[in-house]
Amino acid sequence: MHTLLMAASLALSMAASAAMAEEAPFPPPATVAVPSQAEVMHLPDDLRALLHERVVAPGGNADARLQRLLELTFEDGGLELHYDFEFTRTVAETWRDRRANCLSFTLLFVALAREAGLDARVQEAGEVLAWYQNQGVIYGANHVNAGVRGNGRHRTFDLDRNILATREHPRAIDDARAMAHFHNNRGAEHMAAGDVEAARVLLRAALADDPTFVAAWNNLGVLLQRESDLDGAEHAYQTALRLAPQSSPTLSNLVSLYQRRGNVGNVQRYARRLEKVQGGDAFHQFVMAVRCEERGDYACAIDHYRAALRLRHNEHQFRFGLARAYFFSGDIVRSQREMARAHTLANTEQDRSVYMRKLEHLKRWQEHSAGQAGRSL
Template sequence: MMQLALAALLALPIPLPDSTPPSHAQVLEIPPELRAQLHQRVPGSVAPGARRLELLVEFVFSADGLALEYGNSTTHTVADAWRTRQVNCLSFALLFTGLAREVGLDAYVQEIDQVLAWHQQGGIVYNSSHVNVGVRFGQRRKTVDVSRAEVMARHRPEQVADERALAHFYNNRGAELMAAGDSVAARRHMEEAIALDPRYATSWNNLGVLRMRSDDAIGAEAAYREALALDPTHASALFNIVGLFRRAGDEANAMHFQRRLERAQLADPFHQFLLGTQYEGRGEYERAVEHYRRAIRLHGDEHRFHFALARTWLLMGERRRAGRALARARELGDDDSRALYQAKLDRLRQDR
């Protein structure tokens, strides 16, 4: 979980994270015990760099190493991630990048801005982007991703500056504190995120949600508009500003931004995919096919889109079409999914 883009709903209390903003150094500090373990498992004399990376990955993930566990957990500092062994993608990226640099690797945080990863907690909808780690060896690059194949992404990851990575930390912490009901600490974290990277639209959107929840509609509108000036298709900011104007009874402005939101959603393959799953779940298969096919037109390389289409064709009794979609899913899938799709395709052919 990272780059949390919030959509305002009713607030429910959840456990309160630490409310004191850590310094930049505290966020990235590698505890002495962890540093000692690292150099024991990944000695600096090991060459070339690719071998050091292999040893580092083994140390981070193996049962006799850090044995990190991935999930939508609290955004931790490097030290807290080491102590708890619990990481979301941002905590992992900060920890792994720091350890990689400690053993002489050219590592950096990478950002994937459009992914299908969202959840609801504490009365707030979180629309999450994703980060992982890149490691450079001359002209070659390797990617280390704690989520494995769980994240559905539209674009390849891009390197971001350390300031952006730190801004994500404070932005995430701010969102977590807001959901926990500590608006003062949340504001301090969000303002730190904006100070580090004022051109990141999601931080402005989240500040708008905080202001709205603090009954500052004027401040919320200003923050949403700043987010949209930076990213005119930012779906969360559009959703939030529509709600703001609707609550104020300003239907003209609400409709203006609603049309902008609908245009953004039409161009978003993940939104179309989610609509398809909703219609499929309700048994409205023709509508589901319509949205799955639109998702594929927008982002045809995602194997799970083709598999969803195949599943819906099969529910409609369209076995030939289902077979074609399933074959395409198999072509595009990774090693794990390809075997599953092949087995389903074989079964479909046998049934014929």
């Protein structure tokens, strides 16, 4: 999964600097259980036995073990995992349920790889654009996946096939940071379910894991704002903003907070900052374009897709969106041009095949339209 982040609504984790390391919150009370790293990463006996039978016992070098681990993880007759966006599980819970979000899968894969003697780490991939059938485009989620090093190579493995674009290359993080992701997600999930005390404990645990974790500061701020502790919420948001001054969720949360406080000056100040950040954010422009499309405003969609492409001109998904908007606005020539560019930029054979079929469809559409016009003349 992505790391959950609430934005006076909920959200998922954000990368942060180490500048606030001295501001760790006080330890969580003991009334709510906080899973330890050992508990989160624990491999059940039957899963460990399966791993040793299928991956370790056949022998071979690290590359051979990694290949067998991939077969166990992704192929039929292996772990048989299914993607589940809704809930963050421990390794044992993922094995029990055969369901995982990105974070749960990553933790499972890393635990299995380490048990097989491989050098595996959790990785942060930064903010992503993702598409889920029942939720549409999600933006602002900080994605995680697994990385394995060996024989001078580094490889990345990911369960989520819904990622449209990533803002940056994955970077390995330490286990404390990985636990901050886990505790933050669990805290956000408890908050969404109305379990305020558990959410508070888990979010503070995330900040004890890593005091620079912006998503947890944001989520703690949301929790405090909902409880009308506006001073506490302001401190949490301002801490998040010092760690990540360009964070759209943090700026949005501050606008919401100051609106509630009736502080018009700060509302305007942070709204201007938010507008500036979003104006230079290709992912935000893409999401706005999709929303314009959904309400049938294709001129609006074209404007936002073009803005996104000015910022990131090599994203084939942006070209495809612009082609689609041109098509529905009736501009077949520009639609063909952008679809051809999307085909050129696509980095997988599957995407290129999709775009080629759509290009052929546009060509047939144009020929049909020309034929109809000729007959009418």
